[in-house]
Amino acid sequence: MDKILEIKNLKASVTETEEKILNGLNLSIGKGETHAIMGPNGGGKSTLVNVIAGKDSYSVDSGEIEFFSEDLIEMEVDERAKKGIFMAFQYPSEIPGVRPWQFIKASVDSKRKFLGEKELSVREFSKIYDENIKIVGMNQDLMKRSLNEGFSGGEKKRNEVFQMLMLEPQLALLDETDSGLDVDALKSVGDVVNRMRNNERSFLIVTHYQRLLDHIKPDFVHVLIKGKIVESGGYELVKKIEENGYESFV
């Protein structure tokens, strides 16, 4: 199986405080696979996705991260994004005065330009935009506001998933996208992910609870505790965690 992401013995810390978060993490994600990472708070789940996306408030101390066999660690955040890494944020920023449309158009343009693809006309873009808004069930009025300003927690998450649909990433990182979602929103996020799953695209889903995973049914489940993956398995691992909690893994 072709590998999309290969992480070897990754050690990472908070840049400012030098607090060590990831302590020798190994993870290998193949094309078309959906992986879930579960674990207690403070175990390093969010740190892991942020490090993959390249956030500089975290520092990689040692180890390797390869994306399609290319070293990621020295790569700029925007280049990683343009090469196909997408992160759905747990707390997306508010950008005053910038409309969601303008924002996602700039993102799509920038990615297409990088990949040497033709820029979409406003008409072509609008068509895809409208379709995807419907699929995600976004409130149209919301999209006339500034990006994420005055959005509820759930609306922000839906908007993240909408952007994921628009950008069609190779590897999608979902950082606790299920937190703060009601049942309907949870289902529509699950539906979008399932809809986007194919032989080429991979997902890394970070979550605290099993409820999103019930919709998505990941191929692989990993338990991340104290910066290390302590157990990996299939979907059945979700049930085990549900029944016994994380304590049985420590």
Place this chain on the structure above:
Amino acid sequence: MENNSLSRESKLEDKEYKWGFTTDVDTEVVPKGLSEEVVKLISKKKKEPNWLFDWRLKAYKHWLKQDEKEGEPEWAMVEYPKIDYQDIHYYAAPNKSDAPKSLDEVDPEMLEAFEKLGIPLEERAQLAGVAVDAVFDSVSVATTYEKQLKELGIIFCSFSEAVQNHPDLIKKYLGSVVPYSDNYFANLNSAVFSDGSFIYIPEGVRCPIELMTYFRINTADTGQFERTLIVADKNSYVSYLEGCTAPIRKSSQLHAAVVELVALDGAEIKYSTLQNWYPGNKDGEGGVYNFVTKRGKCGNKSKISWTQVETGSAITWKYPSVILQGDDSIGEFYSVALTNNHQQADTGTKMIHIGKNTKSTIVAKGISAGKGNNTYRGQVKILPSAENSQNFTQCDSLLIGDQCGAITLPYIEVKNPTAKLEHEASTSKVSDEQLFYLMQRGLDEEEAHHMIITGWSKEVFKELPFEFAVEAGQLLKVSLEGAVG
């Protein structure tokens, strides 16, 4: 990561001022220095009537007195080496005895200069539906659309032409809003002003196109002293756009303009400015000193709106103001001022409420980057006669990096208890979280900054005519190059 961002920074700082080029056109230059003789020479060269020469002379004498007594005003938060007023040329004109009647007669090199500025007169201006009165140094060289406007009775010409062809209007309104004795720089301008634009909109006429002027300082060490006068007669409307670029010069250049707006009863004037005079290099050398007096006066039920995007000049000293003299009149001020590297800006507005039920709105946004310093200085004055007046003021500052500064200085004076005033102020930084979010969506660091900043400036940009708003966004982008990284 560290190395990467460092190398990018230095690459960006190497980028030079895009509009830095000089044009070799034979210029007729009056020798350096300021004296009664020079004032006389300027007036004579422009074949001005005696009353105007007398007016200039009064201004000059007043300026001399003020220069002796207290010198330049020192209250602004700007620092610069002392200006030697005897080391400046006060008049320079393209060396042609007759003004060209069409573009064919315009010096090709001059046209080329305009093209480099991105304003090919012959095409873009007309396509864009804009009448351009292009001021090249001190004398207007080309005017389009004049004929069409004439049919509506609209006068749009250079100030000098207006002095010759419409002396009554000039005599009536010149100095009626900004008297020759108003302030140090306005006095100087009144004595030696070179040229500028004159607009008159007749009663009840709505000007169908945006009127537009580009100013440019071209001759080395030439101070440019423009004088613009816009008169909107009763129930008329005009929107005027002013854009500026100046080529690179080693020594600093003085620019002291005066703009007077007269909105008679029921009239509306919208005045938009994009200012990107040369800001100096990244070490703070060179750059334009911009000391400008802009003021408008409202009659009953009239409205004056100033919108400005100020990204250039080493020093900006500018307070477009409105005297709300008529009842039910409205004054507005929308501003984005950006300072990068060593730029200093002390800018804001004055709203003087005299009439009843007068309203004013101030939205002032300052962006500071590099070692830039940005001061908002605003005055709202409610006189005893101004029953039921209202003012809303919003001052926002955005900081990029940790070596820049922003100061907000609102002066509020209320002498009528029925007045309602609101004031909001905020200071923010472009956050790492916002940048990471945008970059994670594939925007590079510069694009990400640009998007955050234009979004933040949107309340002001939306007041600009569409073409200008796009250009304003571009200006912010160019002006911030090197600040980000």
